[in-house]
Amino acid sequence: MYVAVKGGERAIENAHRLLANVRRGDQSVPEISLDQISEQLGLAVDRVMSEGSLYDRELAALAIKQARGDLIEAIFLVRAFRATLPRFGASEPVETGAMRVRRRVSSTFKDIPGGQILGPTFDYTHRLLDPSLAQGFVPETPATAEASTVPTPRVTDILGRDGLIESSPQAEEGASVGDLTREPLNFPADRDLRLQNLARGDEGFLLAMGYSTQRGYGRNHPFAGEIRFGEVEVEFSAEDVGFAVPLGSIELTECQMVNQFKGSATEAPCFTRGYGLAFGQSERKTMSMALVDRALRARELGEEALAPAQDEEFVMSHSDNVQATGFVEHLKLPHYVDFQSELGLLRKLRKEFTEANAPGVMKEAAE
Amino acid sequence: MTQNNNQQAQRQAAMAVLAHAEAGEIAARLRALALPAHQDLRAPENGLVMLRGRVGGDGAPFNLGEATVSRAAVRLASGEVGFGYTLGRDGEKARLIALCDALVQSRDFGGAVERDVIGPLREQLMIRRKHAAAETAATKVDFYTMVRGEG
Numbered sequence: 001m002y003v004a005v006k007g008g009e010r011a012i013e014n015a016h017r018l019l020a021n022v023r024r025g026d027q028s029v030p031e032i033s034l035d036q037i038s039e040q041l042g043l044a045v046d047r048v049m050s051e052g053s054l055y056d057r058e059l060a061a062l063a064i065k066q067a068r069g070d071l072i073e074a075i076f077l078v079r080a081f082r083a084t085l086p087r088f089g090a091s092e093p094v095e096t097g098a099m100r101v102r103r104r105v106s107s108t109f110k111d112i113p114g115g116q117i118l119g120p121t122f123d124y125t126h127r128l129l130d131p132s133l134a135q136g137f138v139p140e141t142p143a144t145a146e147a148s149t150v151p152t153p154r155v156t157d158i159l160g161r162d163g164l165i166e167s168s169p170q171a172e173e174g175a176s177v178g179d180l181t182r183e184p185l186n187f188p189a190d191r192d193l194r195l196q197n198l199a200r201g202d203e204g205f206l207l208a209m210g211y212s213t214q215r216g217y218g219r220n221h222p223f224a225g226e227i228r229f230g231e232v233e234v235e236f237s238a239e240d241v242g243f244a245v246p247l248g249s250i251e252l253t254e255c256q257m258v259n260q261f262k263g264s265a266t267e268a269p270c271f272t273r274g275y276g277l278a279f280g281q282s283e284r285k286t287m288s289m290a291l292v293d294r295a296l297r298a299r300e301l302g303e304e305a306l307a308p309a310q311d312e313e314f315v316m317s318h319s320d321n322v323q324a325t326g327f328v329e330h331l332k333l334p335h336y337v338d339f340q341s342e343l344g345l346l347r348k349l350r351k352e353f354t355e356a357n358a359p360g361v362m363k364e365a366a367e
Numbered sequence: 368m369t370q371n372n373n374q375q376a377q378r379q380a381a382m383a384v385l386a387h388a389e390a391g392e393i394a395a396r397l398r399a400l401a402l403p404a405h406q407d408l409r410a411p412e413n414g415l416v417m418l419r420g421r422v423g424g425d426g427a428p429f430n431l432g433e434a435t436v437s438r439a440a441v442r443l444a445s446g447e448v449g450f451g452y453t454l455g456r457d458g459e460k461a462r463l464i465a466l467c468d469a470l471v472q473s474r475d476f477g478g479a480v481e482r483d484v485i486g487p488l489r490e491q492l493m494i495r496r497k498h499a500a501a502e503t504a505a506t507k508v509d510f511y512t513m514v515r516g517e518g
Contacts, residue, residue: 055418055434056455082415082433090417093428100496102503116508145507147500154424168426177419179430191422192429199420199431233383234454236416240440241450243375247416247436248386248454254424277420277431 023068037061046251046280047071051321052078053181053200055250055279072202072321079322090177092235092244096254096277097154102230103281106155108223108258114152119229120281155226156256156273165258165271187313194296194312198289199278201319207284209309210291218295218307222274225258229281253278255286259294262301272301374472381471381481382464384489386453390460392491396484397463403476404444405466411439411458437461447472 024031038045038061048060052075060078067073103119106112118124159165169191171177178193185193198206213220232252235244255276263269274294276286295309308314318324385393415433422429439451439461449469451461470480 050432053432054415055432058455059435085435086414087433088414088416088436088438090430091419091434093419093421094431096420096424100500102499103506110510117503118506118508119503120506142502143505144498144501145505147497147504148507156423157425168421168423171427175427177428177430179417181430192427195420195422195429196431199429234416234418234434236436236452238438238450238452241452243379245450245452246379246383246386247434247452250418250434250454252420256424273423275423277424279432 023066032065034058034061034065037064043281044069044071046278046282047203047285048074048078049279050282050285051075051200051202052082054078054082072325076322076325088238089236091247092237094232094234094250094252096228096232096252097157099152099228099230099232099252099254100249101152101228102251104152104226104228104230106224106226108225109155109158112152112155112158112226114148114150117152152228154228154254154256156258159225159258159271163268163270166262166273168273185316187316188299189312189316191293191297194316195275195277195289195293197316197319198276198292201289202321202324203282203285203288205319205321205324206288206292209295209315210288212307213291213295213309218298218305218310220272220274220291220294220303221260222257222291222294223259224287225256225273227253227255227283227287229253229283251280253280253282253286255283255290257287257290257294272297378468378471381467381485382452384485384492385451385464385467387492388460388488390457390463392488393460393463393467393484396487397466399483400470400476400479402466402470403473405441405469406444407462408440408442408448408465409438411437411461413437413456413458439465441465441469443469443473445473445475 038057041061041064044064045057045060048063048071049055049057051071052060052063054060056078059081060074063074063077063081064071066077101114101117101119103121104114104117106116110116156165156168160167178190178196180193180196185197189197212218214222230251231249233249234247236247237243238245253276257274257276259272259274261269262272272294274290274292274297276289276293278285278289292309292315295307296312296315298305298310303310305311414436416436417433418431419428420431421427434454435456437451437453437456437458437460439458441449441451441462443449447469449465449467449472451463451465451468453460453464467480467484470476471485473480
Protein backbone atom coordinates (compact mmCIF):
# COMPACT_ATOMS: atom_id res chain seq x y z
CA MET A 1 0.00 0.00 0.00
CA TYR A 2 2.79 2.41 0.92
CA VAL A 3 4.39 1.99 -2.51
CA ALA A 4 1.10 2.65 -4.27
CA VAL A 5 0.60 5.91 -2.32
CA LYS A 6 4.05 7.20 -3.21
CA GLY A 7 3.50 6.34 -6.87
CA GLY A 8 0.18 8.16 -6.80
CA GLU A 9 1.75 11.32 -5.39
CA ARG A 10 4.28 11.57 -8.18
CA ALA A 11 1.65 10.85 -10.82
CA ILE A 12 -0.67 13.52 -9.35
CA GLU A 13 2.09 16.12 -9.27
CA ASN A 14 3.03 15.40 -12.87
CA ALA A 15 -0.63 15.38 -13.96
CA HIS A 16 -1.08 18.87 -12.48
CA ARG A 17 2.09 20.05 -14.23
CA LEU A 18 0.70 18.70 -17.47
CA LEU A 19 -2.66 20.37 -16.79
CA ALA A 20 -0.93 23.75 -16.26
CA ASN A 21 0.78 23.29 -19.61
CA VAL A 22 -2.33 22.19 -21.47
CA ARG A 23 -4.27 25.06 -19.86
CA ARG A 24 -1.77 27.52 -21.32
CA GLY A 25 -2.08 25.85 -24.72
CA ASP A 26 0.23 26.69 -27.62
CA GLN A 27 2.64 29.21 -26.11
CA SER A 28 3.12 30.97 -29.42
CA VAL A 29 -0.49 32.15 -28.97
CA PRO A 30 -0.75 35.19 -26.62
CA GLU A 31 -1.93 34.46 -23.07
CA ILE A 32 -5.48 35.57 -22.30
CA SER A 33 -5.77 38.28 -19.60
CA LEU A 34 -8.37 38.57 -16.84
CA ASP A 35 -9.46 41.88 -18.35
CA GLN A 36 -10.02 40.17 -21.69
CA ILE A 37 -12.17 37.50 -20.04
CA SER A 38 -14.10 40.08 -18.01
CA GLU A 39 -14.65 42.41 -20.97
CA GLN A 40 -15.12 39.97 -23.84
CA LEU A 41 -16.62 36.91 -22.14
CA GLY A 42 -18.76 39.00 -19.80
CA LEU A 43 -21.77 36.68 -19.73
CA ALA A 44 -19.58 33.73 -18.68
CA VAL A 45 -18.29 35.93 -15.84
CA ASP A 46 -21.88 36.82 -14.91
CA ARG A 47 -22.84 33.16 -14.74
CA VAL A 48 -19.85 32.24 -12.58
CA MET A 49 -20.64 35.12 -10.20
CA SER A 50 -24.32 34.11 -9.97
CA GLU A 51 -23.85 30.41 -9.41
CA GLY A 52 -20.57 30.87 -7.52
CA SER A 53 -22.72 33.16 -5.35
CA LEU A 54 -19.97 35.78 -5.17
CA TYR A 55 -20.03 39.16 -6.88
CA ASP A 56 -16.43 39.83 -7.94
CA ARG A 57 -15.75 40.10 -11.67
CA GLU A 58 -11.99 39.73 -11.35
CA LEU A 59 -12.18 36.56 -9.25
CA ALA A 60 -14.77 35.04 -11.59
CA ALA A 61 -12.50 35.81 -14.58
CA LEU A 62 -9.55 34.20 -12.78
CA ALA A 63 -11.67 31.14 -12.00
CA ILE A 64 -12.70 30.82 -15.67
CA LYS A 65 -9.07 31.06 -16.76
CA GLN A 66 -7.92 28.52 -14.15
CA ALA A 67 -10.79 26.16 -15.08
CA ARG A 68 -9.92 26.33 -18.80
CA GLY A 69 -13.39 27.69 -19.50
CA ASP A 70 -15.19 24.89 -17.61
CA LEU A 71 -17.81 27.09 -15.93
CA ILE A 72 -18.94 24.54 -13.33
CA GLU A 73 -15.31 24.02 -12.30
CA ALA A 74 -14.95 27.83 -12.14
CA ILE A 75 -18.09 28.09 -9.97
CA PHE A 76 -16.59 25.44 -7.68
CA LEU A 77 -13.37 27.49 -7.36
CA VAL A 78 -15.31 30.65 -6.51
CA ARG A 79 -17.41 28.86 -3.87
CA ALA A 80 -14.23 27.50 -2.29
CA PHE A 81 -12.69 30.99 -2.26
CA ARG A 82 -15.63 32.58 -0.47
CA ALA A 83 -15.11 30.22 2.44
CA THR A 84 -11.71 31.88 3.07
CA LEU A 85 -13.09 35.35 3.88
CA PRO A 86 -14.91 36.62 6.98
CA ARG A 87 -18.42 37.96 6.52
CA PHE A 88 -18.90 41.57 7.60
CA GLY A 89 -22.72 41.32 7.49
CA ALA A 90 -25.64 41.66 5.11
CA SER A 91 -26.50 44.55 2.81
CA GLU A 92 -29.69 46.56 2.84
CA PRO A 93 -32.05 44.91 0.31
CA VAL A 94 -31.29 46.36 -3.13
CA GLU A 95 -33.92 48.61 -4.69
CA THR A 96 -34.50 47.24 -8.20
CA GLY A 97 -37.16 49.88 -8.88
CA ALA A 98 -34.37 52.50 -8.76
CA MET A 99 -32.17 50.53 -11.16
CA ARG A 100 -30.21 52.51 -13.77
CA VAL A 101 -31.84 50.47 -16.48
CA ARG A 102 -29.70 49.24 -19.38
CA ARG A 103 -32.42 46.99 -20.75
CA ARG A 104 -36.07 46.66 -19.86
CA VAL A 105 -38.76 44.82 -21.78
CA SER A 106 -42.30 43.69 -21.06
CA SER A 107 -44.18 41.11 -23.10
CA THR A 108 -47.47 42.05 -21.43
CA PHE A 109 -47.76 45.81 -22.07
CA LYS A 110 -46.55 47.65 -25.15
CA ASP A 111 -46.74 51.10 -23.61
CA ILE A 112 -45.14 51.02 -20.18
CA PRO A 113 -43.92 54.20 -18.48
CA GLY A 114 -40.26 54.59 -19.40
CA GLY A 115 -40.78 52.45 -22.50
CA GLN A 116 -39.43 49.21 -23.93
CA ILE A 117 -35.64 49.48 -23.87
CA LEU A 118 -33.82 46.75 -25.76
CA GLY A 119 -30.25 47.48 -24.57
CA PRO A 120 -27.48 45.06 -25.51
CA THR A 121 -29.36 41.89 -26.52
CA PHE A 122 -29.08 38.81 -28.73
CA ASP A 123 -32.86 39.04 -29.32
CA TYR A 124 -33.73 39.74 -32.97
CA THR A 125 -30.25 38.74 -34.18
CA HIS A 126 -30.36 36.14 -36.93
CA ARG A 127 -28.10 33.66 -35.15
CA LEU A 128 -25.86 33.40 -38.18
CA LEU A 129 -22.14 32.97 -37.47
CA ASP A 130 -20.37 36.24 -38.26
CA PRO A 131 -16.99 35.69 -39.96
CA SER A 132 -16.09 39.38 -39.51
CA LEU A 133 -15.74 38.71 -35.76
CA ALA A 134 -12.98 36.18 -36.37
CA GLN A 135 -10.26 38.81 -36.34
CA GLY A 136 -9.66 42.53 -35.97
CA PHE A 137 -13.30 43.51 -35.56
CA VAL A 138 -13.89 47.13 -34.56
CA PRO A 139 -17.54 47.79 -33.66
CA GLU A 140 -19.37 50.94 -34.68
CA THR A 141 -19.79 53.57 -31.98
CA PRO A 142 -23.15 53.00 -30.28
CA ALA A 143 -25.97 55.35 -31.29
CA THR A 144 -27.09 57.81 -28.65
CA ALA A 145 -30.36 59.56 -27.96
CA GLU A 146 -31.73 62.00 -25.41
CA ALA A 147 -32.22 60.00 -22.22
CA SER A 148 -35.70 60.28 -20.78
CA THR A 149 -36.20 61.44 -17.21
CA VAL A 150 -39.41 59.41 -16.92
CA PRO A 151 -39.02 56.87 -14.10
CA THR A 152 -39.20 53.17 -15.02
CA PRO A 153 -41.46 51.61 -12.39
CA ARG A 154 -41.67 47.83 -12.20
CA VAL A 155 -44.53 46.56 -14.38
CA THR A 156 -45.83 44.56 -11.42
CA ASP A 157 -46.12 47.81 -9.43
CA ILE A 158 -48.35 49.25 -12.18
CA LEU A 159 -50.61 46.16 -12.20
CA GLY A 160 -50.60 46.17 -8.42
CA ARG A 161 -52.19 49.62 -8.26
CA ASP A 162 -55.42 48.21 -9.69
CA GLY A 163 -55.27 45.10 -7.53
CA LEU A 164 -54.97 42.96 -10.67
CA ILE A 165 -51.92 41.17 -9.32
CA GLU A 166 -51.12 39.75 -5.91
CA SER A 167 -48.81 41.95 -3.83
CA SER A 168 -45.40 40.70 -2.73
CA PRO A 169 -45.34 38.96 0.65
CA GLN A 170 -43.93 41.29 3.31
CA ALA A 171 -41.57 40.24 6.06
CA GLU A 172 -43.05 39.65 9.47
CA GLU A 173 -41.84 41.98 12.19
CA GLY A 174 -38.42 40.88 13.41
CA ALA A 175 -38.29 37.86 11.10
CA SER A 176 -34.75 36.74 10.26
CA VAL A 177 -33.71 36.09 6.67
CA GLY A 178 -32.95 32.41 6.04
CA ASP A 179 -29.43 31.62 4.84
CA LEU A 180 -28.72 28.18 3.43
CA THR A 181 -24.96 28.82 3.58
CA ARG A 182 -25.29 28.97 7.38
CA GLU A 183 -28.08 26.57 8.33
CA PRO A 184 -28.85 23.10 6.97
CA LEU A 185 -31.81 22.98 4.62
CA ASN A 186 -35.10 21.68 6.05
CA PHE A 187 -38.36 21.08 4.23
CA PRO A 188 -40.79 22.65 3.75
CA ALA A 189 -38.56 25.67 3.02
CA ASP A 190 -39.81 29.26 3.05
CA ARG A 191 -39.72 31.45 -0.03
CA ASP A 192 -36.56 33.33 1.08
CA LEU A 193 -34.59 30.08 1.20
CA ARG A 194 -36.12 28.85 -2.05
CA LEU A 195 -35.13 32.06 -3.85
CA GLN A 196 -31.60 31.91 -2.42
CA ASN A 197 -31.31 28.31 -3.60
CA LEU A 198 -32.62 29.14 -7.09
CA ALA A 199 -30.42 32.26 -7.38
CA ARG A 200 -27.30 30.11 -6.99
CA GLY A 201 -28.80 27.13 -8.81
CA ASP A 202 -27.50 25.72 -12.09
CA GLU A 203 -28.84 27.60 -15.11
CA GLY A 204 -29.20 24.43 -17.17
CA PHE A 205 -31.13 22.66 -14.42
CA LEU A 206 -33.47 25.63 -13.88
CA LEU A 207 -33.92 26.03 -17.62
CA ALA A 208 -35.02 22.40 -17.93
CA MET A 209 -37.31 22.68 -14.89
CA GLY A 210 -38.84 25.93 -16.14
CA TYR A 211 -39.27 24.43 -19.61
CA SER A 212 -41.01 21.39 -18.13
CA THR A 213 -43.66 23.67 -16.56
CA GLN A 214 -44.33 25.20 -19.97
CA ARG A 215 -44.71 21.75 -21.50
CA GLY A 216 -47.41 20.79 -19.03
CA TYR A 217 -45.58 19.41 -16.00
CA GLY A 218 -46.99 21.96 -13.57
CA ARG A 219 -48.46 24.37 -16.07
CA ASN A 220 -49.04 27.90 -14.75
CA HIS A 221 -49.53 30.08 -17.87
CA PRO A 222 -46.63 32.52 -17.60
CA PHE A 223 -46.10 35.90 -19.23
CA ALA A 224 -42.82 37.80 -18.94
CA GLY A 225 -44.33 40.80 -17.15
CA GLU A 226 -40.95 42.45 -17.11
CA ILE A 227 -37.27 41.71 -17.54
CA ARG A 228 -34.84 44.44 -16.51
CA PHE A 229 -31.08 44.59 -16.43
CA GLY A 230 -28.91 47.40 -15.10
CA GLU A 231 -27.04 48.85 -12.16
CA VAL A 232 -28.30 49.12 -8.61
CA GLU A 233 -26.59 50.75 -5.65
CA VAL A 234 -25.60 48.63 -2.67
CA GLU A 235 -25.71 49.95 0.89
CA PHE A 236 -24.39 48.31 4.01
CA SER A 237 -25.32 49.35 7.55
CA ALA A 238 -21.88 49.20 9.11
CA GLU A 239 -22.02 49.15 12.90
CA ASP A 240 -18.76 51.03 13.33
CA VAL A 241 -19.88 53.85 11.02
CA GLY A 242 -23.40 54.14 12.39
CA PHE A 243 -25.24 54.67 9.11
CA ALA A 244 -25.89 52.93 5.77
CA VAL A 245 -22.62 53.11 3.83
CA PRO A 246 -22.73 53.12 0.01
CA LEU A 247 -20.51 50.28 -1.26
CA GLY A 248 -20.80 50.99 -5.00
CA SER A 249 -23.06 49.40 -7.57
CA ILE A 250 -23.65 45.94 -8.99
CA GLU A 251 -25.30 44.75 -12.19
CA LEU A 252 -28.45 42.68 -11.76
CA THR A 253 -31.12 41.08 -13.93
CA GLU A 254 -34.65 40.86 -12.58
CA CYS A 255 -37.57 38.92 -14.07
CA GLN A 256 -41.19 39.28 -13.00
CA MET A 257 -43.35 36.46 -14.35
CA VAL A 258 -47.07 37.10 -14.33
CA ASN A 259 -49.10 33.91 -14.05
CA GLN A 260 -52.67 32.82 -14.08
CA PHE A 261 -55.15 33.63 -11.44
CA LYS A 262 -56.01 32.70 -7.99
CA GLY A 263 -59.08 33.81 -6.13
CA SER A 264 -61.49 32.59 -3.51
CA ALA A 265 -64.93 33.22 -2.10
CA THR A 266 -63.50 36.16 -0.16
CA GLU A 267 -60.77 37.37 -2.54
CA ALA A 268 -61.29 38.66 -6.09
CA PRO A 269 -59.25 36.75 -8.66
CA CYS A 270 -55.86 38.24 -9.53
CA PHE A 271 -52.69 37.33 -11.36
CA THR A 272 -50.04 35.43 -9.41
CA ARG A 273 -46.28 35.96 -9.64
CA GLY A 274 -42.94 34.24 -9.95
CA TYR A 275 -39.68 36.09 -9.30
CA GLY A 276 -36.15 35.82 -10.64
CA LEU A 277 -33.05 37.82 -9.66
CA ALA A 278 -29.39 37.17 -10.51
CA PHE A 279 -26.02 38.91 -10.77
CA GLY A 280 -25.01 40.40 -14.12
CA GLN A 281 -26.94 40.03 -17.35
CA SER A 282 -28.54 36.63 -16.81
CA GLU A 283 -31.86 36.63 -18.60
CA ARG A 284 -32.31 32.93 -19.30
CA LYS A 285 -31.38 32.25 -15.68
CA THR A 286 -33.81 34.75 -14.16
CA MET A 287 -36.66 33.74 -16.48
CA SER A 288 -36.16 30.08 -15.58
CA MET A 289 -35.85 30.99 -11.90
CA ALA A 290 -39.13 32.92 -12.01
CA LEU A 291 -40.93 29.98 -13.66
CA VAL A 292 -39.62 27.56 -11.05
CA ASP A 293 -40.29 29.99 -8.16
CA ARG A 294 -43.92 30.15 -9.29
CA ALA A 295 -44.16 26.36 -9.72
CA LEU A 296 -42.80 25.86 -6.19
CA ARG A 297 -45.67 27.96 -4.82
CA ALA A 298 -48.15 25.24 -5.80
CA ARG A 299 -48.86 24.20 -2.22
CA GLU A 300 -49.28 27.79 -0.99
CA LEU A 301 -51.71 28.52 -3.85
CA GLY A 302 -53.72 25.34 -3.32
CA GLU A 303 -52.67 23.73 -6.61
CA GLU A 304 -52.12 20.02 -7.09
CA ALA A 305 -48.36 19.44 -6.86
CA LEU A 306 -47.65 16.48 -9.12
CA ALA A 307 -44.84 17.69 -11.39
CA PRO A 308 -41.10 17.66 -10.58
CA ALA A 309 -40.84 21.47 -10.78
CA GLN A 310 -43.49 21.77 -8.05
CA ASP A 311 -41.59 19.48 -5.68
CA GLU A 312 -39.38 21.75 -3.58
CA GLU A 313 -37.35 18.92 -2.08
CA PHE A 314 -36.59 17.56 -5.54
CA VAL A 315 -35.77 20.99 -7.03
CA MET A 316 -33.79 22.40 -4.12
CA SER A 317 -31.82 19.19 -3.55
CA HIS A 318 -30.69 18.96 -7.17
CA SER A 319 -30.26 22.59 -8.29
CA ASP A 320 -26.76 23.13 -6.96
CA ASN A 321 -24.18 22.21 -9.59
CA VAL A 322 -21.28 22.17 -7.12
CA GLN A 323 -23.02 19.58 -4.96
CA ALA A 324 -24.19 17.68 -8.02
CA THR A 325 -20.81 17.59 -9.71
CA GLY A 326 -19.14 16.62 -6.45
CA PHE A 327 -21.31 13.55 -6.05
CA VAL A 328 -21.31 12.52 -9.71
CA GLU A 329 -17.59 13.10 -10.19
CA HIS A 330 -16.52 11.44 -6.97
CA LEU A 331 -17.32 8.16 -8.75
CA LYS A 332 -14.03 8.45 -10.63
CA LEU A 333 -11.94 8.61 -7.47
CA PRO A 334 -10.42 5.35 -6.18
CA HIS A 335 -13.08 3.00 -4.81
CA TYR A 336 -10.73 0.02 -4.75
CA VAL A 337 -11.69 -1.24 -1.29
CA ASP A 338 -15.44 -0.77 -1.87
CA PHE A 339 -15.17 -2.50 -5.18
CA GLN A 340 -13.07 -5.32 -3.73
CA SER A 341 -15.82 -6.14 -1.24
CA GLU A 342 -18.46 -6.06 -4.00
CA LEU A 343 -16.26 -8.33 -6.09
CA GLY A 344 -15.90 -10.77 -3.19
CA LEU A 345 -19.67 -10.83 -2.70
CA LEU A 346 -20.29 -11.38 -6.41
CA ARG A 347 -17.84 -14.30 -6.54
CA LYS A 348 -19.59 -15.88 -3.57
CA LEU A 349 -23.02 -15.45 -5.24
CA ARG A 350 -21.73 -16.89 -8.51
CA LYS A 351 -20.24 -19.87 -6.70
CA GLU A 352 -23.55 -20.53 -4.98
CA PHE A 353 -25.35 -20.20 -8.31
CA THR A 354 -23.01 -22.65 -10.00
CA GLU A 355 -23.37 -25.14 -7.18
CA ALA A 356 -27.16 -24.87 -7.19
CA ASN A 357 -27.42 -25.28 -10.97
CA ALA A 358 -24.92 -28.10 -11.47
CA PRO A 359 -26.35 -31.11 -9.62
CA GLY A 360 -23.93 -33.45 -11.42
CA VAL A 361 -20.18 -33.06 -11.23
CA MET A 362 -19.04 -30.03 -9.20
CA LYS A 363 -16.81 -27.93 -11.46
CA GLU A 364 -15.85 -24.50 -10.27
CA ALA A 365 -14.85 -21.83 -12.71
CA ALA A 366 -11.19 -21.02 -12.46
CA GLU A 367 -10.64 -17.89 -10.38
CA MET B 368 -28.97 66.99 15.61
CA THR B 369 -29.70 68.65 12.26
CA GLN B 370 -26.02 69.42 11.91
CA ASN B 371 -25.25 65.75 12.60
CA ASN B 372 -27.77 64.66 9.97
CA ASN B 373 -26.30 67.13 7.53
CA GLN B 374 -22.82 65.81 8.07
CA GLN B 375 -24.04 62.22 7.78
CA ALA B 376 -25.76 63.00 4.46
CA GLN B 377 -22.60 64.73 3.27
CA ARG B 378 -20.43 61.75 4.23
CA GLN B 379 -22.83 59.30 2.53
CA ALA B 380 -22.88 61.41 -0.63
CA ALA B 381 -19.08 61.50 -0.67
CA MET B 382 -18.84 57.72 -0.15
CA ALA B 383 -21.37 57.12 -2.93
CA VAL B 384 -19.02 58.93 -5.33
CA LEU B 385 -15.75 57.50 -4.01
CA ALA B 386 -17.00 53.88 -4.15
CA HIS B 387 -17.38 54.30 -7.93
CA ALA B 388 -13.87 55.70 -8.48
CA GLU B 389 -10.63 53.78 -8.95
CA ALA B 390 -8.00 53.93 -6.17
CA GLY B 391 -5.57 55.60 -8.59
CA GLU B 392 -8.06 58.37 -9.43
CA ILE B 393 -8.72 59.13 -5.76
CA ALA B 394 -5.00 59.11 -4.95
CA ALA B 395 -4.24 61.43 -7.88
CA ARG B 396 -6.91 63.93 -6.73
CA LEU B 397 -5.70 63.78 -3.12
CA ARG B 398 -2.25 64.87 -4.25
CA ALA B 399 -3.73 68.34 -4.84
CA LEU B 400 -4.17 68.68 -1.05
CA ALA B 401 -1.53 69.28 1.61
CA LEU B 402 -2.74 66.32 3.68
CA PRO B 403 -2.74 66.54 7.47
CA ALA B 404 -1.00 63.87 9.54
CA HIS B 405 -3.09 60.70 9.79
CA GLN B 406 -2.76 57.06 10.69
CA ASP B 407 -4.50 53.77 10.00
CA LEU B 408 -6.99 53.05 12.74
CA ARG B 409 -7.81 49.75 11.06
CA ALA B 410 -5.56 48.39 8.35
CA PRO B 411 -7.40 47.45 5.13
CA GLU B 412 -9.23 44.15 5.48
CA ASN B 413 -11.09 42.08 2.87
CA GLY B 414 -14.31 40.24 3.61
CA LEU B 415 -17.78 39.48 2.35
CA VAL B 416 -21.16 41.16 2.52
CA MET B 417 -24.27 39.10 1.83
CA LEU B 418 -26.28 40.99 -0.79
CA ARG B 419 -30.02 40.96 -0.33
CA GLY B 420 -32.91 41.30 -2.72
CA ARG B 421 -36.65 41.39 -2.05
CA VAL B 422 -39.30 38.86 -3.10
CA GLY B 423 -40.99 40.38 -6.16
CA GLY B 424 -38.64 43.39 -5.93
CA ASP B 425 -40.64 44.98 -3.10
CA GLY B 426 -41.44 42.20 -0.63
CA ALA B 427 -39.65 40.37 2.18
CA PRO B 428 -35.85 40.26 1.90
CA PHE B 429 -33.90 37.18 0.81
CA ASN B 430 -30.19 36.40 0.47
CA LEU B 431 -29.10 36.68 -3.15
CA GLY B 432 -25.38 35.96 -2.87
CA GLU B 433 -22.25 37.53 -1.41
CA ALA B 434 -19.88 40.20 -2.70
CA THR B 435 -16.27 40.88 -1.80
CA VAL B 436 -15.84 44.08 0.21
CA SER B 437 -12.75 45.85 1.46
CA ARG B 438 -12.80 48.13 4.51
CA ALA B 439 -10.44 50.36 6.46
CA ALA B 440 -10.46 53.16 9.04
CA VAL B 441 -8.19 56.20 9.27
CA ARG B 442 -7.74 58.81 12.02
CA LEU B 443 -6.49 62.33 11.43
CA ALA B 444 -4.05 63.83 13.95
CA SER B 445 -6.88 66.28 14.76
CA GLY B 446 -9.06 63.33 15.86
CA GLU B 447 -11.57 62.82 13.04
CA VAL B 448 -12.14 59.13 12.28
CA GLY B 449 -13.00 58.15 8.72
CA PHE B 450 -14.34 54.84 7.44
CA GLY B 451 -13.87 53.34 4.02
CA TYR B 452 -15.99 50.52 2.58
CA THR B 453 -16.03 49.45 -1.06
CA LEU B 454 -17.07 46.51 -3.20
CA GLY B 455 -14.07 44.52 -4.38
CA ARG B 456 -10.75 43.62 -2.79
CA ASP B 457 -8.79 46.85 -3.24
CA GLY B 458 -7.60 47.61 0.32
CA GLU B 459 -5.78 50.76 -0.80
CA LYS B 460 -9.04 52.12 -2.22
CA ALA B 461 -10.81 51.41 1.11
CA ARG B 462 -8.01 53.25 2.93
CA LEU B 463 -8.25 56.26 0.58
CA ILE B 464 -12.04 56.40 1.04
CA ALA B 465 -11.54 56.28 4.82
CA LEU B 466 -9.04 59.13 4.56
CA CYS B 467 -11.48 61.18 2.45
CA ASP B 468 -14.29 60.43 4.94
CA ALA B 469 -12.11 61.75 7.78
CA LEU B 470 -11.24 64.86 5.73
CA VAL B 471 -14.93 65.49 4.93
CA GLN B 472 -15.58 65.73 8.67
CA SER B 473 -12.66 68.07 9.28
CA ARG B 474 -13.36 71.79 9.64
CA ASP B 475 -10.04 72.63 7.98
CA PHE B 476 -10.19 70.17 5.07
CA GLY B 477 -13.90 69.52 4.45
CA GLY B 478 -14.19 72.26 1.81
CA ALA B 479 -10.94 71.38 0.05
CA VAL B 480 -11.64 67.63 -0.24
CA GLU B 481 -15.09 68.37 -1.68
CA ARG B 482 -13.67 70.90 -4.15
CA ASP B 483 -10.54 69.01 -5.29
CA VAL B 484 -11.44 65.34 -4.86
CA ILE B 485 -15.12 64.49 -4.52
CA GLY B 486 -16.56 67.23 -6.77
CA PRO B 487 -14.41 66.34 -9.81
CA LEU B 488 -14.93 62.60 -9.28
CA ARG B 489 -18.70 63.16 -9.04
CA GLU B 490 -18.61 65.09 -12.28
CA GLN B 491 -16.73 62.25 -14.03
CA LEU B 492 -19.20 59.71 -12.67
CA MET B 493 -22.16 61.77 -13.91
CA ILE B 494 -20.60 62.04 -17.38
CA ARG B 495 -20.10 58.26 -17.54
CA ARG B 496 -23.67 57.64 -16.40
CA LYS B 497 -25.11 60.19 -18.79
CA HIS B 498 -23.22 58.60 -21.67
CA ALA B 499 -24.46 55.12 -20.78
CA ALA B 500 -28.02 56.47 -20.44
CA ALA B 501 -27.79 58.08 -23.90
CA GLU B 502 -26.61 54.80 -25.47
CA THR B 503 -29.42 52.96 -23.72
CA ALA B 504 -32.01 55.54 -24.79
CA ALA B 505 -31.13 54.93 -28.46
CA THR B 506 -32.37 51.32 -28.05
CA LYS B 507 -35.81 52.38 -26.82
CA VAL B 508 -38.59 51.10 -29.05
CA ASP B 509 -40.72 53.88 -30.50
CA PHE B 510 -43.85 52.15 -31.82
CA TYR B 511 -45.42 55.41 -33.02
CA THR B 512 -42.53 56.58 -35.18
CA MET B 513 -42.64 53.29 -37.05
CA VAL B 514 -46.31 53.79 -37.93
CA ARG B 515 -45.81 57.43 -39.00
CA GLY B 516 -42.80 56.46 -41.15
CA GLU B 517 -44.87 53.96 -43.08
CA GLY B 518 -47.72 56.43 -43.66
